[in-house]
Amino acid sequence: MTDDRLRMTPGPTEVPTAVRERMSEPTPNPDVEPEFFAFYRDLTDELGAIYGDDDVVILGGEGILGLEAAIASLVEPGDRVLCIANGLYGEGFADFVEMYGGEAVVCATSWREPLDLERIESELETDSFDVATMVHCETPTGVLNDIEPVLERLEAHDVVTVVDAVSSLGGVPVPTDRIDVCLGASQKCFSAPPGLTVCSVSDRAWERIESVETESLYTDLEPWRDAADGEWFPYTHLSSNLYGLEAAIDLLLDEGLESVYARHEEAATRCRARAAELGLALYPAESVASPTVTALEVPGRAQHLQETLADEHDIVLATGLGDLAEDVLRIGHMGHNARIDRVERTMDALEAALG
Ligand SMILES: Cc1ncc(COP(=O)(O)O)c(C=O)c1O
Structure with missing residues (x-):
């Protein structure tokens, strides 16, 4: 056609032919055949070219799953979360935080303007936070946030950071080495079809995830930590989508x-x-x-x-x-x-x- x-x-975004062709190839059984676990490990290693040294996890489900999974895995009742926002997705993080029992403090500014560093600093000086969330690119308003100075401040206060880089990762440099959980999605700058969330998880974030006692099911990142090494996935993985993502990342890295x-x-x-x-x-x-x-x-x-x-x-x-x-x-x-x-x-x- x-x-x-x-x-x-x-x-x-448009899915290039090479990606569509790869997706039409026969796929092994992702729960049973060892080759598939090796393929998954290679793909997450390849994503390291964009993500750096942290572990990379790929979840079956589009971008919003990653946002919810990050909060479900990192936040338990009583945790204080600073939601830094100048747009729809930044403000929306607070809903997830409340849903999982956390206390969200929203530091919101105009949807047209940069993040307000002074207000962020003042929040950090006067309150204490376990986790902070922010959005790199606010897709609904076309805003790219300069998050590096914000991350620096959060580092100084030892706050675990979650960044939604869904519409910037793979198109714009993202300071992933300063981020604990960095979220991307297959259908934006990677130009693979919708269906996969990619996220990096730092050692510090894993520690926190392991200490959180609240249970969630599909949104829990913890079972994914060593899944492929143990030749086991918590859920049947989306094999064709993963093949497509691999072809998309190959195109990116070749260029x-x-x-x-x-x-x-x-x-x-x-x-x-x-x-x-x-x-x-x-x-x-x-x-x-x-x-x-x-x-x-x-x-x-x-x-x-x-x-x-x-x-x-x-x-x-x-x-x-x-x-x-x-x-x-x-x-x-x-x-x-x-x-x-x-x-x-x-x-x-x-x-x-x-x-
Ligand atoms: C910044 C941002 N975060 C999260 C999402 C949610 O991603 P999805 O639509 O894949 O669920 C989007 C979708 O457009 C987005 O632009």
Whole structure:
């Protein structure tokens, strides 16, 4: 089947042919055949090129599973969790914390602006926290947070850190060596289909996970610690999805991470320049605009523009979420779609639709 539709959404992204072909290969029984455990170990080792030295775990379930699993595994009743936020997912972490009995203190700032370091410092000086959460790229608003200074402060206060890097990992450098649990998903910058959460877990995080007494089932990271070494998975793994992820990571590493990151920067810069030529303002402050997704202000026209681009130009875009559904249009230039020619085709179509 040919499909000329261009899907410039901020995930799921286009899945390259090599990934789709790998997924159609026969798969071993993931619970029984030793080769599959070796394959899984090799894949998690390969992910180390992006993640660094910490253990990598891959869960069957899309990105949100990772967010819940991190909180379910690290937080028990009474734990204090600092939820650092300037967007939907950052604020949403607090819901998971409360759900698992923790006490969430939300340090929230404007969805358009950088994280507020001063307020974070003041929270850390006046209170004590077991865990802190934050989001690297807020996909709904196209914000990339400078998390390194925040992580530095948290390190000084010995707080275990959870970072949602779902829409930045594999497209933007992520300071994973400073993060205890770093969450990614297959369908964003990796350009594999939805279905897998990837996460790194530091030794310190494992210790905490092992000490947490509250039980959870599918969201518990603990059984995954040495699963593949023991030739046992807690649940039947998603073999075809894992094959696809392996092919996607191979593509990324063959290209070279530096080149991949530069490609994202170039695509974003071009997208923002074309938007400025069209008189469209960015939703976030320019200093925090993400290399993986551009959120544009189109008051009252987002849905109409989305439909026009799909119907007349065969290009799929996303709108804002919730209250921003009518006023924000989002263009994903992440993963395989972070290419100048795709950005140009999209912006030509947007120009025609606006015209
Ligand atoms: C920043 C961020 N975190 C988490 C998620 C949840 O991922 P999923 O849609 O794969 O459940 C998304 C999805 O868009 C996201 O953008």
